[in-house]
Amino acid sequence: MGRAEERRARQRGGRRAAPRSRSSQAVMEAEPTVVGQGRAAARKSAKAGRGGKTGKGDKSLIRRMFTWKKILGTFFGLCLLGIGAFVVLYMMIGIPAGNADAKLQSNVYKYSDGTTLTRDGDVNREVVALSQIPKGVQRTFVAAENKTFYNDAGIDLKGTARGMLNTLSGKGAQGGSTITQQYVKNYYLTQDQTVTRKLKEMVISLKLDREKSKDYILAGYINTSYYGRGCYGIQAAAQCYYRRDAGKLTVAQGAYLAALLQAPSQYDWAVATDTGKKLVKARWNYVLDNMVGQGWLDKSERDGLKFPVPKGPKPSAGKKGQIGYLVDAANNSLEKQLIAQGSAEDAKQAEAMVEAGGWTITLNIDKEKQAALERSVKDQLTSKLDKKKRKVDGDVQPGAVSVDPKTGAVVAMYGGVDYLKHFTNNATRRDYQPASTFKPVILAAALDEGAETQDGKEITANTIYDGTSKRPVKGSDIAFAPENEDDQNYGDVTVQTAMNKSINSVFAQLGVDVGMDNVLKVAGDLGMDTSGLKAVPAQTLGTMGASPLEMAGVYATLDNHGKKVTPTIIKSVQNSSRKVQLPNPIGEQVVSREAADSVTSVLTGVVDDGTARTSVRDNPKRDGQKVAGKTGTSDNNKSAWFTGFTPSLVTSVGLFGESNKSHAQVPLTGATGLIPSPGRINGGGYPAQIWATYTFGVQTKVTKFDLKTDQGAAVQPTPTATPSQSPTSSPSQSPPSKSPTSEPSPSDTPTSEPPTSSTPTAPETSEEPTDPETSPTDGESEDPLDPDLGQ
Incomplete structure (x- = not known):
């Protein structure tokens, strides 16, 4: 048999075919169709015999279609496609700007000693530099969340893949992200659990890790994370849980805060269940053990650490009481400075910059002095007000400012x-x-300008003027004849006596002699806002507007020997993105030292022998303390003042009549139930009492004025000056020995103590010391050409 036949035999079943006879061959050739059909049937039968059932054939087909080569090829193809897509994403996605919510911070306000006054803002967050946080505390967060942080590329592929699968399968958020990824989620993206957000998170994390340092990323992470109790960032958390700044945290405390991040609400010790407490302790131990494992914490030190139980939640102080006034005053001061240094174009922009948050503002407010001022106002005034009994009591609005004249610091404020x-x-x-508290400004102008009387004599504390009520002033183009307190006539008196008794007619003439333009100029130099004021004689009665803050600055400048003092409520300002240069509160010499010291010397007479003697001079807590000051009671008793000072503290106290309903200015008369007619609230009454209680309470060391002057009550016991101008009318009767009193206290009765040696001995001023001023017309007389000035 030939090879071809053998092959055909094998194909037919492996049997060798017998030689065909010629007859057989002929039959086959005669019936080709039949034979062909038989062969097809044989092949079909053979196939069925080899394949068995039909399903086995299908599996064979599947095996041929899904070979390992095809599967591997498909896998690599998908990988290449994924890599290509990721490359495209990497090229398209940049590092975005931080989201608005992540940038929100609170403003932090502190007392002068660094303790927190309050926080103000929509989000309780204060960003701090990583350098302010102890190294050990920094590492607690790395040990808790991402031990490989300092060595990884910013992402965890396994954790990210697991997170994406969980997201797709609906299992929710799962751990595994690096610190970099968590920071990216907090600061650049959102908390949404989507595949798209997760891919963006990976891309941004990789780029951020390449472009920024690990310290930058760690700082961002611990400053943006949420720690529970409404606290964002480590500084707010340190205050919330341990009442201290982040820079003073211990490793044990840092480990607790780091542990909190896993479940802030569940792990808050103050509200945690027994299970929650066990879990957070276990987490705390886990953090510390990891630190030991990384070589960041000595084993012996770790063994000595005890779980630092955090303090309970503390209600936010907010803006209640005096806090809101202090916050607003600090904000206003900061806004003005931002405009002054060119950081803001206008008030609106400056306000927006402050409200954006991120400021740490340390105030000059002294915690003890602030508390003392608040107590003094309560003890001497507000505890006596009862608006249910007396409607007028609801109209009394007190305000006060206390300033250090050597530094300009506002150490206390009552708003x-x-x-x-x-x-x-x-x-x-x-x-x-400000009423008669303006009179020292007129005297300062006279002394600083070397002014002269109408007949050409130099004006000093001993210059004699006619104190007759309603006496027309001389030398003025505008007719002016102011009324004294209760229309009282004093005759010829020295400037010193006129200051002691707040005699309007004398200071009206004095202002004209100096020149009202000069008076307003000196007022502006001393710190008053004189813009838009008319230089008319009526201004001598203090008819312009002024604040306790403003008047405290004026008197602080006098106390500081004439060197300008600008009361300043801000001690320092910090902001991570902006610098603020604070101006020096102490300025140049605006009036001569001799002029300033002479005014101070004269003002000691107001306390020792004038309208403030009962409340200040006779206060049992004075203990020899040297004091200067001036009372004031405005038109129709709508305001009452006392601004006084010692060598180291200046305080201005004002009471204002403001309708509780309409907020219009109203009289204070009758408040607290004062019965003796006319029941006025005067500067020598409650304002001076508040001042004395506060000042003598915080001024524990007796001090004396260092004055370079040869005039005034403090240095000249017996004036010997002769009249420098002829009286405009015959001397009036001596005032009665007792004026109507405004206070019900028996202490208002004139004392039996003789007048101090500073009182002139001339017949027209030999009366006994009068009571605190009680005039409702102090500042009431009006310039006939400007009838609104007295109101």
Whole structure:
């Protein structure tokens, strides 16, 4: 048999075919169709015999279609496609700007000693530099969340893949992200659990890790994370849980805060269940053990650490009481400085910059002095007010400012009974008349300018003027004849006596002699806002607007020997993105030292032998303390003042009559139930009492004025000056020995103590010391050409 036949035999079943006869061959050739059909049937039968059932054939087909080569090829193809897509994403996605919510911060306000006054803002967050946080505390977060942080490329592929699968399968968020990824999620993206967000997170994390340092990323992470109790960032968390700044945290405390991040609400010790407490302790131990494992914490030190139980939640101080006034005053001061240094174009932009948050503002407010001022106002005034009994009691608005004359620091401020009840800050409002507290400004102008009387004699504390009530002033183009307190006539008196008794007619003439333009100029130099004021004689009665803050600055400049003092409530300002240069509160010499010291010397007479003697001089807590000051009671008793000072502290106290309903200016008369006619609230009454209680309470060391002057009550016991001008009318009767009193206290009765040696001995001024001023017309007389000036 030939090879071809053998092959055919094998194909037919492996049997060798017998040689065909010619007859057989002929039959086959005669019936080709039949034979062909038989062969097809044989092949079909053979195939069925080899394949068995039909399903086995299908599996064979599947095996041929899904070979390992095809599967591997498909896998690599998909990988290449995924890599290509990721490359495209990497090229398309950049590092975006931080989202608005992540940038929100609170403003932090602190007392002068660094303790927190309050926080103000929509989000309780204060960003701090990583350098401010102890190294050990920094590492607690790395140990808790991402031990490989310092060595990884910013992402965890396994954790990210697991997170994406969980997202697709609906299992929710799962751990596994690096610190970089968590920071990217917090700061650049959102908390949404989507595949798209996860891919963006990976891309941005890789880029961020290449472009920024690990310290930058770690700082961002711990400053943006949420720690529970409404606290964002480590600084807010440190205050919330341990009442301290982040820079003073211990490793044990840092480990607790790091542990909190896993479940802030569940792990808050103050509200945690027993299970929650066990879990957070276990987490705390886990963090510390990881630190030991990384070589960041010595084993012996770790063994000595005890779980630092955090403090309970503390209600936010907010803006209640005096806090709101202090916050607003600090914000206003900061806004003005931003404009002054060119950081903001206008007030609107400056306000927006402050409200954006991120400021740490340390105030000059001394915590103890602030508390003392608040107590003094309560003890001496507000505890006596009862608006249910007397409608007028609801109209009394107190305000006060205390300043250190050597530094300009506002060490205490009283803005009103409660910021949440009365929004306007009475310490900074300028809509009430300072009345006779303006008189020292007139004298300062006279002494500094070397002014002369109408007959050419130099004006000093001993210059004699006619103190007759309603006496027309001389030398003025505008007719002016102011009325004295209760229309009282004093005859010829020295300037010193006129200051002691707040005699309007004398200071009206004195202002004209100096020149009202000069008076207003010196007022501006001393710190008053004189813009838009008319230089008319009526201004001598203090008919312009002024605030306790403003008047405290004027008297602080006098106390500081004539060197300008600008009261400043801000001690320092910090902001991570902006610098603020604070101006020096102490300025140049604006009036001569001799002039300033002479005014101070004269003002000691107001306390020792004038309108403030009962409340200040006779206060049992004075203990020999040297004091200068001036009372004031404005037109129709709508405001009452006492601004006084010692060598180291200046305080201005004002009471303002403001309608509780309409907020219009109203008289204070009758408040607290004063019965003796006419029941006025005067500068020598409650304002001086508040001042004395506060000042003598915080001024523990007795001090004396260092004065370079040869005039005034402090240095000259017996004036010997002769009259420098002829009286305009015959001397009037001596005033009665007792004026109507404004206070019900028996202490208002004139003392039996003889007048101090500073009182002139001339017949027309030999009367006994009068009571605190009680005039409702102090500053009431009007310039006939400007009838609104007295109101």
